[in-house]
Amino acid sequence: MENNIRVQRAIKKISQDELAIALGMSRQAIHAIETKKYIPSALAALRIAHYFGKTMEEVFSLEEEEKKFAAPLS
Amino acid sequence: MENNIRVQRAIKKISQDELAIALGMSRQAIHAIETKKYIPSALAALRIAHYFGKTMEEVFSLEEEEKKFAAPLS
DNA sequence: GAATATTGTACTGTATAAATTACATTAAGT
DNA sequence: ACTTAATGTAATTTATACAGTACAATATTC
Numbered sequence: 667m668e669n670n671i672r673v674q675r676a677i678k679k680i681s682q683d684e685l686a687i688a689l690g691m692s693r694q695a696i697h698a699i700e701t702k703k704y705i706p707s708a709l710a711a712l713r714i715a716h717y718f719g720k721t722m723e724e725v726f727s728l729e730e731e732e733k734k735f736a737a738p739l740s
Numbered sequence: 741m742e743n744n745i746r747v748q749r750a751i752k753k754i755s756q757d758e759l760a761i762a763l764g765m766s767r768q769a770i771h772a773i774e775t776k777k778y779i780p781s782a783l784a785a786l787r788i789a790h791y792f793g794k795t796m797e798e799v800f801s802l803e804e805e806e807k808k809f810a811a812p813l814s
Numbered sequence: 815g816a817a818t819a820t821t822g823t824a825c826t827g828t829a830t831a832a833a834t835t836a837c838a839t840t841a842a843g844t
Numbered sequence: 845a846c847t848t849a850a851t852g853t854a855a856t857t858t859a860t861a862c863a864g865t866a867c868a869a870t871a872t873t874c
Contacts, residue, residue, distance in 0.1 A: 682850075682851070690808075691832075695831080698832080708779055708781065708796075712741075712797075713806075714787070721796065722795065722796035728790070737791050737792070738762070759822075765863085766863050767821090767866085781831085784862085801827090
Protein backbone atom coordinates (compact mmCIF):
# COMPACT_ATOMS: atom_id res chain seq x y z
CA MET A 667 0.00 0.00 0.00
CA GLU A 668 1.36 3.33 -1.03
CA ASN A 669 0.05 6.66 0.22
CA ASN A 670 0.65 10.36 -0.13
CA ILE A 671 -0.32 11.38 3.38
CA ARG A 672 2.85 13.43 3.69
CA VAL A 673 1.93 15.44 0.62
CA GLN A 674 -1.62 15.95 1.83
CA ARG A 675 -0.29 17.08 5.20
CA ALA A 676 2.06 19.50 3.52
CA ILE A 677 -0.80 20.98 1.50
CA LYS A 678 -2.84 21.46 4.66
CA LYS A 679 0.25 22.48 6.64
CA ILE A 680 -0.58 20.10 9.43
CA SER A 681 1.80 18.04 11.56
CA GLN A 682 1.57 14.30 12.23
CA ASP A 683 0.57 15.19 15.76
CA GLU A 684 -2.21 17.53 14.71
CA LEU A 685 -3.55 15.02 12.21
CA ALA A 686 -3.45 12.27 14.82
CA ILE A 687 -5.37 14.38 17.31
CA ALA A 688 -7.90 15.45 14.66
CA LEU A 689 -8.54 11.79 13.84
CA GLY A 690 -8.44 10.54 17.41
CA MET A 691 -5.46 8.32 16.90
CA SER A 692 -1.82 8.28 17.95
CA ARG A 693 0.97 10.20 16.25
CA GLN A 694 2.96 6.98 16.02
CA ALA A 695 0.13 5.34 14.10
CA ILE A 696 0.11 8.22 11.60
CA HIS A 697 3.87 8.01 11.33
CA ALA A 698 3.84 4.23 10.83
CA ILE A 699 1.13 4.42 8.18
CA GLU A 700 2.80 7.34 6.43
CA THR A 701 6.17 5.57 6.28
CA LYS A 702 4.54 2.25 5.31
CA LYS A 703 5.65 0.56 8.49
CA TYR A 704 2.28 -1.09 8.47
CA ILE A 705 -0.98 -1.17 6.58
CA PRO A 706 -3.84 0.70 8.27
CA SER A 707 -7.33 -0.62 8.89
CA ALA A 708 -9.92 0.35 6.30
CA LEU A 709 -11.53 2.58 8.92
CA ALA A 710 -8.34 4.49 9.67
CA ALA A 711 -7.53 4.78 5.97
CA LEU A 712 -11.00 6.07 5.06
CA ARG A 713 -10.89 8.60 7.88
CA ILE A 714 -7.48 9.85 6.82
CA ALA A 715 -8.54 10.22 3.19
CA HIS A 716 -11.80 11.95 4.07
CA TYR A 717 -10.03 14.28 6.46
CA PHE A 718 -8.16 15.62 3.44
CA GLY A 719 -11.35 15.73 1.40
CA LYS A 720 -10.04 12.97 -0.84
CA THR A 721 -11.27 9.54 -1.84
CA MET A 722 -9.49 6.46 -0.59
CA GLU A 723 -7.89 5.89 -3.97
CA GLU A 724 -6.59 9.44 -4.09
CA VAL A 725 -4.57 8.86 -0.95
CA PHE A 726 -3.92 5.12 -0.90
CA SER A 727 -3.06 2.82 -3.78
CA LEU A 728 -1.99 -0.76 -4.26
CA GLU A 729 1.62 -1.47 -5.15
CA GLU A 730 2.27 -3.62 -8.18
CA GLU A 731 2.99 -6.71 -6.15
CA GLU A 732 -0.31 -6.29 -4.32
CA LYS A 733 -2.29 -6.35 -7.55
CA LYS A 734 -1.82 -10.07 -8.15
CA PHE A 735 -5.41 -10.58 -7.04
CA ALA A 736 -6.98 -8.14 -9.45
CA ALA A 737 -10.44 -7.71 -10.91
CA PRO A 738 -11.50 -10.32 -13.47
CA LEU A 739 -11.66 -9.31 -17.10
CA SER A 740 -15.42 -9.76 -17.45
CA MET B 741 -17.98 0.49 8.41
CA GLU B 742 -20.81 -0.55 6.20
CA ASN B 743 -20.41 -2.47 2.96
CA ASN B 744 -22.46 -3.91 0.14
CA ILE B 745 -20.28 -6.89 -0.63
CA ARG B 746 -23.32 -9.16 -0.59
CA VAL B 747 -24.99 -7.07 -3.26
CA GLN B 748 -21.84 -6.98 -5.35
CA ARG B 749 -21.54 -10.74 -5.03
CA ALA B 750 -25.15 -11.19 -6.06
CA ILE B 751 -24.59 -9.05 -9.16
CA LYS B 752 -21.57 -11.14 -10.12
CA LYS B 753 -23.29 -14.35 -9.00
CA ILE B 754 -20.29 -15.42 -6.99
CA SER B 755 -20.21 -17.22 -3.64
CA GLN B 756 -18.24 -16.19 -0.56
CA ASP B 757 -15.99 -19.13 -1.25
CA GLU B 758 -15.32 -18.16 -4.86
CA LEU B 759 -14.64 -14.56 -3.89
CA ALA B 760 -12.29 -15.66 -1.15
CA ILE B 761 -10.35 -17.91 -3.51
CA ALA B 762 -10.22 -15.20 -6.18
CA LEU B 763 -8.75 -12.78 -3.65
CA GLY B 764 -6.47 -15.30 -1.97
CA MET B 765 -8.14 -15.06 1.38
CA SER B 766 -10.33 -17.25 3.53
CA ARG B 767 -14.07 -17.65 3.16
CA GLN B 768 -14.46 -16.89 6.87
CA ALA B 769 -12.71 -13.57 6.38
CA ILE B 770 -15.11 -12.65 3.58
CA HIS B 771 -18.03 -13.73 5.72
CA ALA B 772 -16.81 -11.76 8.75
CA ILE B 773 -16.22 -8.60 6.72
CA GLU B 774 -19.53 -8.96 4.89
CA THR B 775 -21.48 -9.34 8.14
CA LYS B 776 -19.46 -6.59 9.85
CA LYS B 777 -17.99 -9.01 12.37
CA TYR B 778 -14.80 -7.06 11.92
CA ILE B 779 -13.31 -4.23 9.93
CA PRO B 780 -10.95 -5.33 7.15
CA SER B 781 -7.47 -4.01 6.53
CA ALA B 782 -7.22 -1.27 3.92
CA LEU B 783 -5.46 -3.76 1.66
CA ALA B 784 -8.22 -6.36 1.89
CA ALA B 785 -10.90 -3.70 1.47
CA LEU B 786 -9.23 -2.17 -1.61
CA ARG B 787 -8.79 -5.60 -3.16
CA ILE B 788 -12.43 -6.49 -2.57
CA ALA B 789 -13.67 -3.21 -4.05
CA HIS B 790 -11.39 -3.45 -7.06
CA TYR B 791 -12.38 -7.05 -7.67
CA PHE B 792 -15.90 -5.76 -8.29
CA GLY B 793 -14.58 -2.93 -10.43
CA LYS B 794 -15.68 -0.42 -7.81
CA THR B 795 -13.97 2.26 -5.79
CA MET B 796 -13.49 1.82 -2.08
CA GLU B 797 -16.29 4.29 -1.33
CA GLU B 798 -18.68 2.45 -3.62
CA VAL B 799 -18.35 -0.70 -1.53
CA PHE B 800 -17.40 0.56 1.93
CA SER B 801 -18.70 3.58 3.80
CA LEU B 802 -18.44 5.07 7.23
CA GLU B 803 -21.40 4.75 9.57
CA GLU B 804 -22.72 7.93 11.14
CA GLU B 805 -21.04 7.25 14.45
CA GLU B 806 -17.71 6.78 12.70
CA LYS B 807 -17.88 10.21 11.11
CA LYS B 808 -17.19 12.09 14.34
CA PHE B 809 -13.64 12.61 13.09
CA ALA B 810 -14.60 14.20 9.81
CA ALA B 811 -12.92 16.58 7.41
CA PRO B 812 -12.53 20.17 8.59
CA LEU B 813 -14.69 22.85 6.99
CA SER B 814 -11.83 24.71 5.35
C1' DG C 815 -37.48 -34.96 0.42
C1' DA C 816 -32.75 -36.27 -0.44
C1' DA C 817 -28.41 -34.52 -2.15
C1' DT C 818 -25.55 -30.63 -2.78
C1' DA C 819 -24.14 -25.96 -2.39
C1' DT C 820 -23.93 -22.03 0.37
C1' DT C 821 -23.70 -19.66 4.48
C1' DG C 822 -23.28 -19.29 9.52
C1' DT C 823 -20.75 -20.25 13.72
C1' DA C 824 -17.23 -21.73 17.06
C1' DC C 825 -12.57 -22.54 18.36
C1' DT C 826 -7.54 -22.15 18.23
C1' DG C 827 -3.43 -20.01 16.70
C1' DT C 828 -0.59 -16.36 14.55
C1' DA C 829 0.50 -11.94 12.78
C1' DT C 830 0.08 -7.35 13.14
C1' DA C 831 -2.47 -2.74 13.86
C1' DA C 832 -2.50 0.62 17.20
C1' DA C 833 -1.90 2.76 21.99
C1' DT C 834 1.30 4.22 25.35
C1' DT C 835 5.54 5.87 27.15
C1' DA C 836 9.91 7.37 26.46
C1' DC C 837 13.83 9.17 24.26
C1' DA C 838 16.74 10.49 20.17
C1' DT C 839 17.27 12.99 15.93
C1' DT C 840 16.29 16.57 12.76
C1' DA C 841 14.20 20.95 11.23
C1' DA C 842 12.64 25.65 12.03
C1' DG C 843 12.53 29.85 14.28
C1' DT C 844 14.49 33.43 17.26
C1' DA D 845 24.09 28.80 19.04
C1' DC D 846 19.80 28.10 21.68
C1' DT D 847 15.03 26.91 21.86
C1' DT D 848 11.18 24.78 20.37
C1' DA D 849 8.58 22.08 17.18
C1' DA D 850 8.44 18.12 14.32
C1' DT D 851 9.75 13.67 13.22
C1' DG D 852 11.96 9.21 13.92
C1' DT D 853 12.63 5.12 16.69
C1' DA D 854 12.22 1.55 20.27
C1' DA D 855 9.95 -1.30 23.78
C1' DT D 856 5.93 -3.03 25.77
C1' DT D 857 1.13 -4.11 25.77
C1' DT D 858 -3.58 -4.88 24.01
C1' DA D 859 -6.90 -5.67 20.52
C1' DT D 860 -8.10 -7.71 16.47
C1' DA D 861 -7.64 -9.28 11.47
C1' DC D 862 -7.19 -13.46 9.31
C1' DA D 863 -6.02 -18.52 8.54
C1' DG D 864 -7.30 -23.14 9.45
C1' DT D 865 -10.31 -26.77 10.82
C1' DA D 866 -14.62 -28.43 11.89
C1' DC D 867 -19.44 -28.69 12.09
C1' DA D 868 -24.28 -26.81 12.05
C1' DA D 869 -27.92 -24.47 9.70
C1' DT D 870 -30.05 -22.81 5.47
C1' DA D 871 -30.82 -22.61 0.57
C1' DT D 872 -30.95 -24.60 -3.77
C1' DT D 873 -31.51 -28.12 -7.12
C1' DC D 874 -32.80 -32.59 -8.61
